[in-house]
Amino acid sequence: MIVWHAAALACKGLAATPIRAVVVVFGLALAMGLPGMTVRTASHIEAVMVERAVRTPVLIAPRGSPFEVTLASLYFRGEAEPRVPFFVAAQAVTRGYGSAVPVLVGYRASGHPLVGTSADYFEARGLRPVQGRLPAVLGEVVVGAGLAAQAGIAVGDRLRSDRVRPYDLGTSQPVELRVVGVLGWSASPDDEVVHADLLTLRAIEGILHAHEPAGSEAAPGLGASVFLPVDLSPETLDRVHAHGALEELPVTAVLVFPPDDRRRDQALGDWADHPELQAVQPERVVSVLVELLVRVRDLLLAWSMIVSGCTLALIALVLALWRRLRERELALLRTLGASRSWIALLVAIEAGLLLGVALSLAAGFAWVAPVLLLGALG
Amino acid sequence: MSRLAIHGRDLLLDRSARGPSWLVPSLEVSRGERIALCGPSGSGKSTLLSAFAGRLAARRGSLQVEGCELVGASEAVRRAHRLATMGQALQDAEMISYLSTVDNVLLPLRLAGRPVGAAQRARAHDLLARLGLSDRQHSRPSQLSHGERARVAIARALIAAPPLLLIDEPTASLDPASREAALDLLFSAEGTVVFATHDPGLIARVDRAFDASIWREP
Incomplete structure (x- = not known):
């Protein structure tokens, strides 16, 4: 009481x-x-950081300090010059090192980080859309859960790519991107970025493009063909093309996911003597940062x-x-x-x-x- | 059980070593008696009430209040005895600032660990009503005048129906109507009542009155 x-x-x-x-x-x-x-x-x-690094056993990166490229390609932080040819991913697969996923970073869409990769990336990271679907054709993007919630982005919205070279009007043009999916929450850097297929980023770069021939209705009286603003709508996709070999074009890094430790070690050894590239173990890089x-x-x-x-x-x-x-x-x-x-x-x-x-x-x-x-x- | 509510003998009291002292050779107050300690300001009325309440320890002598020898008793014993047997209305009518009038009245029951239910609240409301404070039951002390706080203090002294009431200057700040209501309530209470007062009207109503100044040492 x-x-x-x-x-x-x-x-x-x-x-x-x-x-x-x-x-x-x-x-x-x-x-x-x-x-x-x-x-x-x-x-x-x-x-x-550690979990992300552990789940990415090998990273094919340009020679030099591995920190920048690890931070850029795993955590989408900072910038790294894309110097790894796209075909390296195919090489890794052919050599039996498991799935290999190219990653291209350093782009933005409507102010948000834009990451170019392949469909295998979502499988390797265990990312599933909770709304909509994954990108299937050029111009489609999927948004991380955190970014979607923070910026209020939903399926059906349109984003516009930021200009790669703002003062070069003749090459890259802003591209309209269609949001076709929102990824589930993963408590990782994937939550905060926009994902697109690598080819969509090539279109943003102006490498994939469309143009009208000289003298056509769109370019009357001109002596050269005219670049058209890149339109990646389904109706005009068949007019979009590239000149040259796309597989030669560089990406930021190639993420390799070997099925076991033996093949991981083989992958690490395979690029040990490469003059321009190196195989990096992100776990070791991150342990220094940690x-x-x-x-x-x-x-x-x-x-x-x-x-x-x-x-x-x-x-x-x-x-x-x-x-x-x-x-x-x-x-x-x-x-x-x-x-x-x-x-x-x-x-x-x-x-x-x-x-x-x-x-x-x-x-x-x-x-x-x-x-x-x-x-x-x- | 003794017939005496208060029995003092050769009691020496002082508030400080350098201050005045009081020597009470003999004082007997019977149970149920109403007495008044009177005299001019500084004569020692409140000092004697403090001694009866066990708030002031006597330097020597004997003072039995409601069957408990207070001289030489520990402070814990004196506090427990005070809580169990006495109701006090102090001159300054101090109240707990964050409690309502009713909750202030119920305070002695809470301190004694006694139940505070509907019956006790009803009694508190009744006491306040009889003191003319029906509309002030939920007021905070800061919203009350000094006279109203003095009446709340009287209700607080009565709430536990103690055998001994020690009431200091009950009428000093009351208007005539409130004064009559307060005195009627106090005189209707069962048990012994000791007033400290210089109100001639009150002195005229009590059974006996003592001039406290006769016990003050020169």
Whole structure:
């Protein structure tokens, strides 16, 4: 009964000063949750990075530092010059190293990252559309779940490719892209990009194009053929063509998915002596990055603990002042005959309620922080 | 059970080492008696009430209140005894700022761990109504005048129907109608009532009155 009465009084006391209670609760929650948020966010980034790297056993990339090309082709971050001929993918398959998927990055559609690849990519990454379907013909794209939700993109929408070379009006023209599907949530970088077939990106580059011959209705009196704005609508697809061998054109990297470790090692060895290309093991590249991340995390953790300590000290000061302001109330309770244990119970319940709510919030902050932070950062 | 509600002998009281002190050679208050401690300001009325309530520990002597020897008793014992046997209305009519009038009246029951249900709330409402505070039952202390807070303090003292009531200056801030209502309620209460007052009208109504200044040491 006494606990019940003390709890009732404590609740009424807290409810009477809601702003003070909310400030203390949020201050406590942030102070207690900050280290957890730091650790969980870093761990989440680490897990996503490592998982992605582990699921991509081999990467065929140009010779040089493997970091840029790994970040660009696995995580769609940064830029890497496309210098791997497209036919390398076919070579890898022919040599029995499992499925090989070309990846071309560095393009954008309506401001969003656009990745060119083949249909095998979705199979290899386990990506399935939750709305619509995967791209089947030129000009069709599928959008990652996170991007679709964030930008409000749905099946049937149209995106426009950003110009590859903004000041060269004669070559690439913006291409209208049809959204035919939205991928399911995968908690990976695929959630934040637009995927298209590699040939669609060739059209954006202007390599796949259509033109009217000189003297035709579209180009009357001109002595040369006229480039037409690239129209990848189903009615005009048969007029789109390329000059030269498409398989010679470069991609950013080729992702190879060997069926076992032996063939992975063979693939790594096969390109070891290639003068222009190398086989990279993304897991090793990422382990270096993760090591760096761990150091940063430790530094952030140390800082967050200092900040938390200062915040807790401030809150202790606020609570001490609060206690002082309530001295008259406690004196009245003593005057009426309240025992020390009754008053201690009242204070403990109040503190417990504040601490309990703050701890729950802190746990919540730590739990959702990675999602919110990474979502905000894109 | 003793017939005496308060029995003091050779009681030496002081609030501080350098302040005034009071020596009470003998004081007996029978159960059910209404007495008044009177005298000018500073004569020691409130000091004596504090001693009876066990809020002020006597330096020596003997003071039995409702069967409990308070001199030499620990603070915990005195607090528990106070809660169990006394209702107090203090001069400053202090209230808990975040509780409504009714909840302030019910406070002694909560502190004693006694049930607070519909019956107790009904009694609190009744006490407040008899004190002319029907329309102030859900007000906060900050919304009440000093006279209204003084009446809430009287209702709080009465809520647990204690055997001993210690009432400090009950009429000082009351208008005539409220004064009569408050005194009628206090005089109708069962048990012993000790007033600290210099209200001649109240002094005229009690069974006995003591001038506290006669016990003040020179």
